[in-house]
Amino acid sequence: MPGIDECLLEAMRLPGARGAALVDWTSGLALGAVGEAPGGDQEAAAVEAAELARLAAEQHAFAPDPGEEEGGGGGGGRGRGEGEGDAGHDVGDDPPVEDLIISNRDSYHVLRFVRTSFDSSVCLHLWLARAEGNLALARIRLGEMAGRLVLE
Amino acid sequence: MTAVQTTPPPRLPVRSKAAARDRGWGGVSPMLTRLAAERATGVLVRERGSLHLAGGRVVHADSPSAPGLEVLLTAHGTVDAGVWRQALAETGDRHRAGHLLVDGGHLAAGALELCRLTALYDAAYFALAPSSTPGRFRYGTEAEADAGPGPACGCPMPVAALERETLRRRDLLHRIWPDPTTDEAPLTRAHRAAPPPPTSRQRAVLAVLAESAAVRTATDIARELGRPAFHTLVDIRRLAAAGAVRPRPPAPAETPEAPDVPDPLAAIPTDVTDPHITLLKRLRDALEAL
Structure with missing residues (x-):
């Protein structure tokens, strides 16, 4: 049962890994970081990764909300809460997005959302050198790590 | 013509933020x-x-x-x-x-x-x-x-x-929204004509507000949802910026104020002879005479 650092160190063992971080995408805080920071500044990298993750998790085009249909359209805030009743309490659910991949000329970034049973908003951010990195492998492994981090 | 020589005023002190950061002291x-x-x-x-x-x-x-x-x-x-x-x-x-x-x-x-x-x-x-x-x-x-x-x-x-x-x-x-009132005040939903669609977590906040007639502050909502309070503040400020949530107006019973507070300015005579003002007037006269 790994902790945060063990999880990040495991991610760093992937071929081509340059840096890994666990980022809270609501606050922009890096809860852990190992290796190099993209751009050289760990704090700034976490904030920017968080911003990207938040956009993907909240934009309806990328993350359609299953509970949205009946309320939808321009109906506005009125009636939505009343209609949903108690369901509102379960809405702290995770976004349907699993991961985000950015491919640069010389590197890859993979952001993997971590699904937790408690209300959190964290993702793993892995930075890979493009020449050595294996994107498919990294994506699969990150998914496994994200699961093991919180589900043992 | 006489030239008045005065020493220049000292520069106002400026706290060096970079130095403070180096010391690990952010002024918190x-x-x-x-x-x-x-x-x-x-x-x-x-x-x-x-x-x-x-x-x-x-x-x-x-x-x-x-x-x-x-x-x-x-x-x-x-x-x-x-x-x-x-x-x-x-x-x-x-x-x-x-x-x-x-x-x-x-x-x-x-x-x-x-x-x-x-x-x-x-x-x-x-x-x-x-x-x-x-x-x-x-x-x-x-x-x-x-x-x-x-x-x-x-x-x-x-x-x-x-x-x-x-x-x-x-x-x-x-x-997100420069007014910190919503961080601590009891909140209520505001009904704007066409608010932007809230995110799932913002909807959870709105649902708590809609359900309960009791006083709801950001802290209450965070506890109810089992979420970190800061994360709740982020959502509430975003909702406040969108006009979907506002601080609950205070009960009208609290508004009347004691009317018999004496006006603090009333005690000052109209022909002020404050020493500083006298000095400033003399200074002005001297400058005009130059």
Whole structure:
């Protein structure tokens, strides 16, 4: 049962890994970081990764909300809460997005959302050198790590 | 013609922010900085929360404004509330209880660490909020400090890291919506014609507000949802910016004010002979005469 650092160190063992971080995408805080920071500044990298993750998790085009249909359209805030009743309490659910991949000329970034049973908003951010990195492998492994981090 | 020679006024002091950052002092709490430098062990009690230090590093933070570790763990059934209470009774403190649950296979180590870090930063944000009263520090013993950190956790936390993050969070909220009223005031839903669609977490906030007629502050909502309070503040400020939530207007009974307060200006005679004004007038006359 790994902790945060063990999880990040495991991610760093992937071929081509340059840096890994666990980022809270609501606050922009890096809860852990190992290796190099993209751009050289760990704090700034976490904030920017968080911003990207938040956009993907909240934009309806990328993350359609299953509970949205009946309320939808321009109906506005009125009636939505009343209609949903108690369901509102379960809405702290995770976004349907699993991961985000950015491919640069010389590197890859993979952001993997971590699904937790408690209300959190964290993702793993892995930075890979493009020449050595294996994107498919990294994506699969990150998914496994994200699961093991919180589900043992 | 006589030239009046005067010495130029001294430059106004400017606090060098870069230097302050290097010292790890972001102006959050000079007392905390000093305690960190002297590697103090004990509890710093401030107006809105307290920080537990061991060897000058933060091992635990508490605030009435932030739901603690147990709320984050039990609210969504990650840990059964009964199991948590039992572990707490067996070990006597939250930290050990968490580790007991991990050892017993009730909780993943990563999940505990995540919740602990989240709760620590969350409570520290409020504990380090600007306060109107001075903080107090109670020196403690090493034995008490031992109850704090465990090897598997991201704790203890350097004071500088916590202060920097707290300042960054203040800035983040300010950039979303500069009015901090919604952070503490009881809230109510505002019905704007066409608000932007809320996110799932914002809908949860709105649902809590819609359900309850009782007074709801951001802290109440965070507790109800089992979420960190700062994260709730972020959503509420975004909702406030969108016009979907506003502070509840005060009850009208409170508005009438005591009418018989004397006007402070009434006591001043109209022909003022304040020495400073006299001096300024003489100075003006002298300058005009040049």
